[in-house]
Amino acid sequence: MKPVDFQLHRPQTLAETLTLLHDLADDVKVLAGGQSLLPLLNFRLARPAHVVDIGRVVGLARLRRTSSELSIGATVRHAEAERSPSVAAHAPLLTAALPQIAHPPVRTRGTVGGSLAHADPAAELPSVAMALDAVFVAASTSGERTIPAAEFFRTHLTTALRPDELLTEIRFPRAAPGTGAAFLEVGRRRGDFALVGAAVQVTVDGPRIAEARVCLSGVGQIPHRCPAAEEILTGAPLGSARVREAADAVRDSVRPSDDLHATAAYRKDVAGTLLVRAVTKAARRAESADRKDET
Structure with missing residues (x-):
């Protein structure tokens, strides 16, 4: 058509x-x-x-970092962010998620701001933004305002942006030393929208997890942040059985629906399994980062 x-x-x-x-x-x-x-x-x-x-609008394709945050302009391409050392250093969860988006030709054209403003709950970047407590900057002729990620996603394909507003940049807090991240998802085939995805970032302090951030995609009308799982993981020894408790908390908290692609029961089970794998992978990366920070 x-x-x-x-x-x-x-x-x-x-x-x-x-x-x-x-x-x-x-x-x-x-x-x-x-x-x-x-x-x-x-x-x-x-x-x-x-x-x-807005592809020609000056200033929207900038990628800037400060001591406390990483700012990504709305028209920064997925591929550019994926290759950026600044993104890898400041927002490792974003770096982990970007290669999961569709295929290389799509990432060459697609933009970070476009993906987030589209607000598909099965997509990768909304769950990353929610997990990291990103802040969205919206501009209009009336001025500029900031919107926390927890308030930005309203429902399926709907955000807090007003009709006359433009998303101009997204601000991600800088990851602390000793931080690792993983983004895992399950789909029917490579490049498809995922049935379920798990965005996990952990910061370690010696042999324990000092902070955990967990958000699931594909299990509701908006990305699903799971504070219960984060609380269970925080303070847990690396490699402990508490990751299984966190997985149970994820399964208990998500409310997916049946559709043509998967049942709700399948999505709940996969969400917990992905959580275990993502935490394990993120913790391993965090340990490696922690050792590098000490040298």
Whole structure:
């Protein structure tokens, strides 16, 4: 199929973009890399009268780091973030998740901001943002505001962004020394949207886990942060049986639905299994990072 007719706008500046969104807010879609929007347009699941292409907007493709955070502009490509040493050093969970997104051609075009604004709960980056307590920066002609990840994702494909707002950057807190991460998922085939995914980041202090962050994808209408599992893991000796308790906490807390691809019972079971594997992998990486920090 082909999209319905629409008017394409290609602003060069952020101010021009925000003016367009303000004036066209009732019937406009934002185009970044196009990997989420273009299929919706082609299948006529989205029928906007206007499309604003932000690919040329100056300043949205910047990747910056400070002593406390990593800032990723909305139009930074998946592939660029995947290769970035700054991302690997500051947000190892993001580095672990990016290679899981679809296929290399998609990651070459797709953007970090586009994936997050699309807000598919089965996608990788929303669960990473939720696990890391990322902060979203939204701009409009009225000014700028920040939205915590816990408040950004409202429901399936729906965020806290207002129609006249543009997501301009995402801020991730810098990982502490001795931090390791893992992102594991199960799908029907490589590159498909995952049936279930597990985003885990742990920080170790000697032989114990000092902090754990756990978020699941594909088990609800938004990414599922699991504080119960995090509490069980925090303070646990590395390699202890408490990881199994955390897996049980995950299974007890998720509320997936049956669909054409998998049953709810299957998703619950897989969520717990992935949690065990992801914690084990993340802890191993954290131990290695901790040893490097000591040398």
